[in-house]
Amino acid sequence: MTSDTSIRCVVWFGQPTSAERAQLAQAGWHTRVADAGTQGSGVGIRRGDMVVAMADLRSAGNDALLEMARLMAEQPRLPWLALLSADTAVQTPDVERVLRASIDFFTAPIDMQRLIETLATLAGDTPPPVAYTDVPGITGASPAMMAVVAALRKYAPVDLPVLITGETGTGKEVAARALHKLSPRRDHPFAAINCGALPANLVQSELFGHERGSFTGANARRIGHFEAAAGGTVFLDEVGDLPPDAQISLLRLLQEGTLERVGSTQSIKLDVRVLAATHVDLEKAVAQGRFREDLYYRLNVLRLRMPALRERAEDVLQLAQLFLDAFRKQHDCHARTFSALARKALIDFSWPGNVRELLNRVQRAAVVAEGAQISVADLDLQEVVNLRQAHSSLGLTRTSAERDAVVACLRETRFNISECARRLKVSRVTIYRLCKKHQLVLEDMH
Numbered sequence: 001m002t003s004d005t006s007i008r009c010v011v012w013f014g015q016p017t018s019a020e021r022a023q024l025a026q027a028g029w030h031t032r033v034a035d036a037g038t039q040g041s042g043v044g045i046r047r048g049d050m051v052v053a054m055a056d057l058r059s060a061g062n063d064a065l066l067e068m069a070r071l072m073a074e075q076p077r078l079p080w081l082a083l084l085s086a087d088t089a090v091q092t093p094d095v096e097r098v099l100r101a102s103i104d105f106f107t108a109p110i111d112m113q114r115l116i117e118t119l120a121t122l123a124g125d126t127p128p129p130v131a132y133t134d135v136p137g138i139t140g141a142s143p144a145m146m147a148v149v150a151a152l153r154k155y156a157p158v159d160l161p162v163l164i165t166g167e168t169g170t171g172k173e174v175a176a177r178a179l180h181k182l183s184p185r186r187d188h189p190f191a192a193i194n195c196g197a198l199p200a201n202l203v204q205s206e207l208f209g210h211e212r213g214s215f216t217g218a219n220a221r222r223i224g225h226f227e228a229a230a231g232g233t234v235f236l237d238e239v240g241d242l243p244p245d246a247q248i249s250l251l252r253l254l255q256e257g258t259l260e261r262v263g264s265t266q267s268i269k270l271d272v273r274v275l276a277a278t279h280v281d282l283e284k285a286v287a288q289g290r291f292r293e294d295l296y297y298r299l300n301v302l303r304l305r306m307p308a309l310r311e312r313a314e315d316v317l318q319l320a321q322l323f324l325d326a327f328r329k330q331h332d333c334h335a336r337t338f339s340a341l342a343r344k345a346l347i348d349f350s351w352p353g354n355v356r357e358l359l360n361r362v363q364r365a366a367v368v369a370e371g372a373q374i375s376v377a378d379l380d381l382q383e384v385v386n387l388r389q390a391h392s393s394l395g396l397t398r399t400s401a402e403r404d405a406v407v408a409c410l411r412e413t414r415f416n417i418s419e420c421a422r423r424l425k426v427s428r429v430t431i432y433r434l435c436k437k438h439q440l441v442l443e444d445m446h
């Protein structure tokens, strides 16, 4: 974190041009030129300063390059950026090492605007991810999330039950809280109850309360969660787990707006809005007789489906950065961003545990990451990368086998396209298409 007195400094290993220095100064960055060979770790970093290191390879000779790679290995906590000339040989091992250790790289002519934007991101200046100010807790700008936000705005002021569906960790409770906060009930209580976690013999008393002496251990009158939330909203998570007697009581509350405490026959009038969530197929539970059909219709007046994270890949990076930034505010952690490979893995992963899993993985990665960027290994997503590589090498194998088969058949048929098509059991047009795809020029092959 930077403080008011901290400075923003680019420690430049190499030679910045005066125009580059001037533009950085204008953006609030002080440039300190350092010599990789002599300065090593003594770059004069003050605690609290925001420092970014620049590995300028544009005119670096072999020795400077080696020094730079060594320095980067020694200073993994510094965020490094690399500058390349148009003819830097990027495939050489030393340049590769530098690029791997860099958060980003820029090729001459340097796009100073992008460079300054990157510095601002590293300093934490980027505007927070799109968080809908009037829809608290909801982040994401994907079309699927926009649809959710539109539904939340529409449903919030209507005093009817909402059935929220979606896989585990998709944000059903977040959506329920948003509905409450956007509704006229916002100044009254919000109670979230996981029906699956209530002890079976106490569900009725937990939800609707009990009178003194109504069962063994009921030493005093107790009001239940519904009464405690009077005037507000009750969110019933895993509503499909409610036992039959609690289903009847809930139906009565929804139909007549009344409840009875366990051990009492007195009806109590109550004003609460009920939101319910399920990650199981409630229709199936109705068909199997495990859930009352009349209650299902009462709860399912308005329906909201929370999309799985894999359906909104656009949101993954935004959420990941949001979770990392939030973690950094609370903990001393070096990680500021994600490596390019880690970003790709985050997008490619299927996220069976949805947003909750993303949050957990990012927090764990932030703890274990050694440097400024979170790697694939920190996220424990190495398998995703391996799978992608396996797919791409399978693709390459298929492509080269296809090319070989076409070339062999063309040779055998003495470049008779009709005969080749007949033997490969494809049309003549397909043979021409395959020749084009594999860049086979028929005249060259004779």
Ligand SMILES: Nc1ncnc2c1ncn2[C@@H]1O[C@H](COP(=O)(O)OP(=O)(O)OP(=O)(O)O)[C@@H](O)[C@H]1O
Binding pocket: 137, 138, 139, 140, 166, 167, 168, 169, 170, 171, 172, 173, 174, 175, 237, 279, 355, 356, 359
């Ligand atoms: N759109 C979002 N923006 C920011 N954080 C989110 C979002 N959606 C979910 N989260 C976070 O993900 C975690 C899981 O969300 P939540 O508990 O609402 O999921 P759920 O669908 O109710 O899960 P379950 O079915 O397991 O009860 C929470 O920490 C929540 O804050």
